Amino acid sequence: xxxxxxxxLTTGETGVIEIPSDWQRDYLGGASLAxxxxxxxxxxxxxxxxxxxxxxxxxxxxxxxxxxxVGRFVxxxxxxxxxxxxxxNCGGFWGxxxxxxxxxxxxxxxxSEGPVYLFVDxxxxxxxxxxxxxxxxxxxxxxxxxxxxxxxxxxxxxxxxAGENLLPAALLLADHGRxxxxxxxxxxxxSKLVKAIAVRGSHPIPVADAEGYDPLRxxxxxxxxxDNFTLTLxxxxxxxxxxxxxxxxxxxxxxxxxxxMEGVERISGATISETILVGYSACHACVVACGRVVQLPGEKxxxxxxxxxxxxxFGSNLWIDDAAFVTRMGEICDTYGMDSISVSNTLGxxxxxxxxxxxxxxxxxxxxxxxGNHDIVERLLHMIPAREGFGAHLAEGARALGxxxxxxxxxxxxxGLEVAYHDPRxxxxxxxxxxxxxRGACHNQSDYFLVDIGxxxxxxxxxxxxRQAGAEKAANVAKHQDWRTIFNSxxxxxxGNVPPETxxxxxxxxxxLDWTLEQMMLCGERGWNLxxxxxxxxGLSRANDTLPKAFLEPMPDGGSAGYIVPFEEMLLxxxxxxxxxxxxxxxxAAKLVELGLKWTLEPx
Amino acid sequence: MPSIFPSEEWLIExxxxxxxxxKYAHIARNWEGDLIFHIEPTGALVEPLCFYLDLWHGKCxxxxxxxxxDPTEAAFDLTASYENIVKVLKGKLDPMQxxxxxxxxxxxxxxxxxxxxxxxxxxxxxxxDVTDKVLGD
Ligand code: SF4
Numbered sequence: 001x002x003x004x005x006x007x008x009l010t011t012g013e014t015g016v017i018e019i020p021s022d023w024q025r026d027y028l029g030g031a032s033l034a035x036x037x038x039x040x041x042x043x044x045x046x047x048x049x050x051x052x053x054x055x056x057x058x059x060x061x062x063x064x065x066x067x068x069x070v071g072r073f074v075x076x077x078x079x080x081x082x083x084x085x086x087x088x089n090c091g092g093f094w095g096x097x098x099x100x101x102x103x104x105x106x107x108x109x110x111x112s113e114g115p116v117y118l119f120v121d122x123x124x125x126x127x128x129x130x131x132x133x134x135x136x137x138x139x140x141x142x143x144x145x146x147x148x149x150x151x152x153x154x155x156x157x158x159x160x161x162a163g164e165n166l167l168p169a170a171l172l173l174a175d176h177g178r179x180x181x182x183x184x185x186x187x188x189x190x191s192k193l194v195k196a197i198a199v200r201g202s203h204p205i206p207v208a209d210a211e212g213y214d215p216l217r218x219x220x221x222x223x224x225x226x227d228n229f230t231l232t233l234x235x236x237x238x239x240x241x242x243x244x245x246x247x248x249x250x251x252x253x254x255x256x257x258x259x260x261m262e263g264v265e266r267i268s269g270a271t272i273s274e275t276i277l278v279g280y281s282a283c284h285a286c287v288v289a290c291g292r293v294v295q296l297p298g299e300k301x302x303x304x305x306x307x308x309x310x311x312x313x314f315g316s317n318l319w320i321d322d323a324a325f326v327t328r329m330g331e332i333c334d335t336y337g338m339d340s341i342s343v344s345n346t347l348g349x350x351x352x353x354x355x356x357x358x359x360x361x362x363x364x365x366x367x368x369x370x371x372g373n374h375d376i377v378e379r380l381l382h383m384i385p386a387r388e389g390f391g392a393h394l395a396e397g398a399r400a401l402g403x404x405x406x407x408x409x410x411x412x413x414x415x416g417l418e419v420a421y422h423d424p425r426x427x428x429x430x431x432x433x434x435x436x437x438x439r440g441a442c443h444n445q446s447d448y449f450l451v452d453i454g455x456x457x458x459x460x461x462x463x464x465x466x467r468q469a470g471a472e473k474a475a476n477v478a479k480h481q482d483w484r485t486i487f488n489s490x491x492x493x494x495x496g497n498v499p500p501e502t503x504x505x506x507x508x509x510x511x512x513l514d515w516t517l518e519q520m521m522l523c524g525e526r527g528w529n530l531x532x533x534x535x536x537x538x539g540l541s542r543a544n545d546t547l548p549k550a551f552l553e554p555m556p557d558g559g560s561a562g563y564i565v566p567f568e569e570m571l572l573x574x575x576x577x578x579x580x581x582x583x584x585x586x587x588x589a590a591k592l593v594e595l596g597l598k599w600t601l602e603p604x
Numbered sequence: 605m606p607s608i609f610p611s612e613e614w615l616i617e618x619x620x621x622x623x624x625x626x627k628y629a630h631i632a633r634n635w636e637g638d639l640i641f642h643i644e645p646t647g648a649l650v651e652p653l654c655f656y657l658d659l660w661h662g663k664c665x666x667x668x669x670x671x672x673x674d675p676t677e678a679a680f681d682l683t684a685s686y687e688n689i690v691k692v693l694k695g696k697l698d699p700m701q702x703x704x705x706x707x708x709x710x711x712x713x714x715x716x717x718x719x720x721x722x723x724x725x726x727x728x729x730x731x732x733d734v735t736d737k738v739l740g741d
Pocket of ligand 1: 069070071091092281282283286287288289290291493494495496
C-alpha cells in the first residue's frame with residue numbers, strides 16, 4: 001500500500017508514514033490496519049476530543065480499484081460516542097481520490113488555532129483558513145471549497161453544525177450524501193477545528209499484480225451485476241427487504257416496542273420505487289448502485305432518497321408512514337452532519353419516556369412528544385445540532401438521555417451506540433452482533449440479519465440456522481463477523497454479494513499474496529480480536545457484552561411475537577467459539593498466540 | 605404410491621396439493637405470476653429439464669413439462685442445478701439461501717419477488733410436502 005500522510009494541526013507540520021509490510025500482510029488495510037496503527041495511541045486516558053487524539057482516514061488494498069463495490073474507506077479514532085474503538089465506513093469518491101494523491105491514508109493529530117480546511121493536491125498539502133465556512137452545511141461546504149480551488153474539482157469531505165458542536169452523533173459527509181455515519185467521527189474532526197478535507201490526485205491506484213487483477217475484477221463485476229441481491233438493491237435500494245423484515249418481526253416499530261404498524265408498507269423500498277424514485281446513485285465504480293434519487297410530490301428538484309436505516313428510524317420507529325417526510329428528515333440529518341440512526345433512536349427514546357410520563361413538557365420546553373407527530377420531530381431535528389433547549393439533552397445521545405432521567409434501561413443502545421433497525425427478536429444472530437461489536441450496537445460489523453434469512457456462505461464453513469435459533473448459531477456469528485472484518489479491511493461494501501472465493505482471488509492479486517480461504521478468515525479473526533483488545537484496554541469487559549432491556553423482553557405482536565432471545569446461553573457459546581475468557585472478557589493468551597497477536601500480551 | 609421428482613405425475617400431484625392447501629391459498633392470495641423452472645443437468649439428471657407453473661391468487665391454474673425448444677415465456681425464469689433443486693426439495697437448502705448465495709438464478713421482477721417472499725416460501729413448502737422421492741435416490 002501507499003504511505004500515510006500525517007498532518008499535525010497544532011504545528012502545521014506534515015509527514016509521511018510507511019506502512020510496515022508485515023502489518024499490511026497481517027491486517028490487509030482499512031479498519032483492521034487502522035486498529036494496528038492506532039493501537040498504542042488509543043488509551044484509557046485519551047480524551048477523544050482532545051488535540052492528542054488521532055483521527056485516521058484509511059483505504060484498503062482494494063479501495064478504488066474498480067473491483068466489486070470497493071469504492072470505500074474507513075475513518076477510525078477513539079469514539080466520543082462510546083469511549084471505545086471508533087470506526088466508520090464511507091462510500092462515494094473521496095477515499096478513491098485520496099489514494100490518487102499518492103497516499104492511502106491521512107492521519108490527523110493536534111488542533112488548529114482556528115477553523116481550517118485541508119487541501120491535499122497530489123503530494124502537496126495546504127492548510128487554509130475556514131472561518132468563513134464554519135457554520136455551513138455539509139453540501140454547501142463542498143461547493144464553497146471547490147469554488148476556492150483552481151482547476152479540476154476536488155472531492156470534499158466535511159462536517160456540518162453537528163460536528164462543529166461536537167455531537168457524539170456527528171458524521172462526515174462527502175459527495176452526493178455518502179457518510180461515515182457512526183461513532184462520532186465528525187465530532188473528532190470538529191474538535192480539531194477542521195471543517196473539511198479536499199483531495200485531488202492523479203496517481204494511479206496501485207495493485208501488486210495488475211495483469212492478474214484486471215480480469216478478476218471484470219469477471220467479479222459481471223457476476224455481481226446480475227446477482228439476485230444486486231438486482232433487488234438496485235431496484236428497491238437498501239430497503240428492498242423491508243416488507244420481508246416486517247413480516248418476520250425484524251423491523252422495529254415505535255422504538256422497538258411494537259411488532260405491527262398499519263401503513264408500514266408505505267415506507268418500504270418497493271413503495272419508494274413505485275412512488276418517488278426517479279433515479280439511482282452509486283459510489284465509485286459500483287455496479288450495484290443502491291443509492292436512491294427521489295422527487296417528492298409537488299417538487300421539481302431531486303433529492304437523495306432515504307436508505308433502510310433512515311426509513312425505519314424516522315418512519316416506523318417514530319410511528320410515521322410518510323416516505324416524503326422521512327426523505328426530508330434524512331436530508332436534514334445529512335445537511336447538519338448527524339447520524340440518522342443515532343438521532344432517530346434517541347428521539348424514539350424521548351417519545352417513549354414522554355409516553356411513560358418520565359419526560360414532561362417541563363423537560364421538553366413545552367413540546368408534547370406524541371408518536372407520529374411530524375412537526376415535533378422536525379422541530380427537534382433543528383434543535384439537536386444547535387444544542388438548543390431540549391435539543392441539547394437529545395444531542396448527547398440515548399444513553400445520556402436515559403441516564404439524565406434515571407431510565408437508562410429504556411435506551412436501546414449498547415456501550416453508548418444506539419442500535420440500528422434490526423431487531424434481534426426477529427433475527428437472533430443480531431443479539432450477539434450488537435452485544436459484541438467493537439464499536440457498540442452496530443449492524444456494520446456483521447449484517448447477520450441477512451445470514452438469518454439465508455445469506456450463508458457455505459464455503460466458509462457457515463451453517464444455516466433458523467432465524468430464532470439460540471446458542472447453536474454462536475460460532476456461526478463469530479465466523480460471519482470475521483468475514484465482515486475482511487470486508488472492512490479491503491474495503492468492500494456489505495451490499496456487494498461477492499463470493500468468498502472471488503474476494504480471496506482479488507486479495508491475492510491486489511496484495512501479491514497466495515492465501516487460502518482459511519488464511520483470509522484468520523486475518524479477519526485477527527482484526528476482530530485486535531479491536532477487542534483495544535476496547536479491553538479502554539475498560540471493556542464481559543459486563544459490556546449486553547443487550548438493551550427491550551430485546552430481552554418478548555415482542556407483543558407481529559412476526560417475532562413471544563420470542564425471547566436466549567442471550568446468556570448464546571453469549572456463553574460465543575465466548576467458547578471465540579476463545580475468550582469468560583471472567584475477563586478478553587481473548588485468551590492461547591488465542592492471541594494462535595492469531596499472531598502475542599505482541600499484545602505485554603500492554604495488557 | 606408417491607410419484608418421483610421430476611415426472612408428469614409429480615407435477616399433477618403438486619398442482620392438486622397447492623390447490624387444496626389453505627395456508628398457501630391465504631398467503632399467496634395476491635400473487636400473480638407464472639414461472640418457468642430450468643433445471644440444469646447435474647448428478648442423476650442427464651438432460652436439461654424445464655417445467656411451467658401458472659400461479660394465480662393462491663391457486664395453481666396449470667402446470668406442465670416444457671419440451672426443449674418450446675417458446676413458452678413466463679413472468680419469472682428460475683434456473684438451478686439439479687443438485688441444488690434436490691437440496692431445496694429435501695429441505696437441505698433454504699430457498700432464500702439459494703437466492704442469496706447464487707444457487708438459484710432469478711429472471712423477472714426481483715422487487716415483486718422480494719415483496720412476496722412469504723409466498724415463495726409457502727410455495728416451496730408445498731413442493732417439499734409432495735416430494736418423497738427424487739431421481740437418483
Ligand atoms: S452498494 Fe451502494 S453503498 Fe455499496 S458501494 Fe455500491 S452504491 Fe455504495
